[in-house]
Amino acid sequence: MKSLDNEARMKVNAWPSLEFEAWKETLHAIHMWTQIVGKIRLAKTPLINHWWNSALLVTPRGLGTGLVPSDDDAFQIDLDFVAHELTIVTSRGGTSAMPLRSMSVADFYREVLGSLERLGVRDVQIDTVPNEVAVAVPFPEDVALRPYDRDRAREFAAALLRTDVVFERFRAGFLGKASPVQFFWGSFDLAAARFSGRRAPAYAGGTPPNVNVHVMHEAYSHELISAGFWPGNASVPRAEYYAYAMPAIDGVASAKIRPAAARWDAARGEFLLPYEAVRTAADPSAMLFDFLQSTYDAAADLAGWDRALLEDPVQCECVSIPPRMRGRARPIPPRKVGV
DSSP, X not given: OOOOOHHHHHHHHSOOOOOHHHHHHHHHHHHHHHHHHHHHHXXXXXXXGGGGGGOBEEETTEEEOOOEEETTEEEEEEEETTTTEEEEEETTSOEEEEEXXXXXXXXXXXXXXXXXXXXXXXXXXXXXXXXXXXXXXXXXXXXXXXXXXXXXXXXXXXXXXXXXXXXXXXXXXXXXXXXXXXXXXXXXXXXXXXXXXXXXXXXXXXXXXXXXXXXXXXXXXXXXXXXXXXXOOSSSOSOEEEEEEEXXXXXXXXXXXXXXXXXXXXXXXXXXXXXXXXXXXXXXXXXXXXXXHHHXXXXXXXXXXXXXXXXXXXXXXXXXXXXXXXXXXXXXXXXXXXX
């Protein structure tokens, strides 16, 4: 069994630096790889509200599809940024491993589909044009060599893992409809949303490149407050956390949020917190959780969400509550009526 030496373990356990310029080429390669893997999941799964069936999930070593049905079989694809390989396993015992390396998107696309074919997963048909990128070269035609920096990829996986842990803890404090903590391969961000239970007005905003407007209508069909993490792009070359409400809420821009490093960005219509501020904080997890909680509090109160219904745990007369259940039986916090 492989194990990490002390130096590697310390590096993985830290909140790593994600300087955009230092890994932008590797980021682009991984972005295209996740699009191919994500489109395979989308093609093979039934639509779940807000396109939740298309997203990837954070794993201890990177990103994966989770279980994907295929006729009377099932498979799973994982991008492992620790061992630096793409693995495929099937319910019938089939396995495949492909090394992640500097390669063209076309080669990656061909090798992944070839591996699925050899494992008996046939007739995989996806849209080969990338989504939400300014220059969309179809996967089979993208023959330029894309660098892959193993250290940078592993640091990205570490940042995803630490972020996912905090987002999952934040999600646990909400009893209403909430999305999984999931990675959207088009926008290349990790996100989680809470819902009020009310329908939203028809979406009337813009659409990202190569995205049908119906995607946005489905995504924003109900009122939500969302938060996420993304590593940046050429226009915004820095990693950030963000939070926003849809539809937009009057007065939210002037709401008081935490920590001090967070701010409102009027052009983007969302709160932002630099990843660098989080990773260099004395307690990164606490700072990030504070951002998630304070932005949600501000938006939910201004939008008039029924927070007692959505957040307050059930009160019961149990004589003895098992220790592992006591977190859900916490006292109901006082709330301001009519806020």
